[in-house]
Amino acid sequence: MAAIPGIGQRHSAVGSAPRPAATRALGRDWKIAWVFLLPLVLVLVGLVAYPFVSGIILSMQQKVVGQDPTWVGLRNYRELLVGEQYSGIFWNSVRVSVIYTGVAVAVKLLLGMCMALLLNETFRGQTLMRAVLFLPWAVPTIIVALTWRWIYDGSPSGLINYVRIEFFEQQTLIQFLADPSLALWSVIVVAIWQGTPFYTMMFLAAMQAIPTEQYEAASLDGANVFRRFSDITLPSLVPAITITALLSTIWTANSINFIFALTRGGPVNATMTFPMLAYEVGIAGARQLGLAAAVSVLFFPLFIVAIYILTKRMLSVEGRA
Template identity: 70%
Template structure:
């Protein structure tokens, strides 16, 4: 059967419109991805020709003395950073959406104010929080702690006990409005008669939430969590500005490690290997969220 019969009379016109998109995908996604994989098997210094390295970049990262300890620290920091940030944003975003979905005076103003952190430029947010975290008496938090409780200056960003949690607070504060916006939009699409019927049947607020709101929101939860996980895990802005991966590698997530090895250390091959090692983790996350959770929506009739 000819392609013209399969695609209809306008198949040539369709391929004409699709060809530029295909070229963009190949040029901006497929080629850089493939080149990054090839580069991970090479010794490549910035400004120098590449030489084949085989698996040495991977073995150096996993077991070598130069990068081994740092890489293991980045695994712990990345999992903790991403897991806590995404989980906290999910819970807080759902709570905020439930609150803003109710009718009360000033709801429109509250909605507008809630989205301000997400709309602000990341650099401005990071610099503002770095000033508030300032380890001297000039920092906002230390000024409040000193005046109200008589506590000496706390090194929020320089103390290994506080650094990661301090960065996470900024990430959660800035990212929660995205969850709220997505969940609130999903709640607006839930038919009101669903809640009315449940109320007539005597369902309390918790039963209505778990049996109506959550099933209807599950697609939005899956997509939002998937996007946020990828964005959070690959984000470098807050860590770069606030801690630069320190102290003692407690905030050294894998994008920060790749930056330090590739840009500061000029080892592009080892830097590419860092990203390639973490790539299967994203595939697992995408598979679990899209293949395991979304089919349940179809069964529930959502």
């Protein structure tokens, strides 16, 4: 094969001395680069890759806490998908997870967009308003959950029941967290309350990157508020909406805190999302670690799509910045 002219010459033009083979193969600064990267690589391999692989191995073992594991191949998966004891509760957790995540993400997206549009206007007290509306994001989730548990309390002391009795003259008490038909919706409301500010933040950041000239031009053309939103704001926000919604889908589906502190998956599994199920199977009740690991692994394919799209988007954003 003939050497392509130009490629070798560029090298010799930059460095005057001939470069050692290692530098040519690994890059100019490879030594110092990997020294700088070593801690990061240790975290990625030791804390993520290793547990990830050992989780997959664990899912093919029968392992009770405190005992030696035995290899069972795919039996845990079969047990969850079609087995007599666990398939019912597993498929229930699929349904609950989908409703919980889908509804929470959709409403957070909608409310976050409204909030960001309002905060993007110019008015007196704008900075204070932003600080106030972002507050729920900073409060520990467990405290949010405990507070809402108190708001939902099924006795006349709970805020909502108190207000209903005192101001609306209702006679009955609503059991928001103990009624199987209400519990999931009650938990979703809490997830929305805390999760919306993150969307607002991301959308607001993206809105402020839109050049104001675009709006001025549209105003001169006589476009009204709705036209300006659908023709300028919304198209510019598509990347932010995609990234935010996908990130939030991963986080919402995998968070256990609200459900743990509000209902623990009950009543009668009405709020048993899959991480809660993994916790109940692996740590709280039966202490079947292998089975619990299989629950998590079975849900992973759902997130691969989101992770794939996000990685591509985030890398391309990084490259352009």
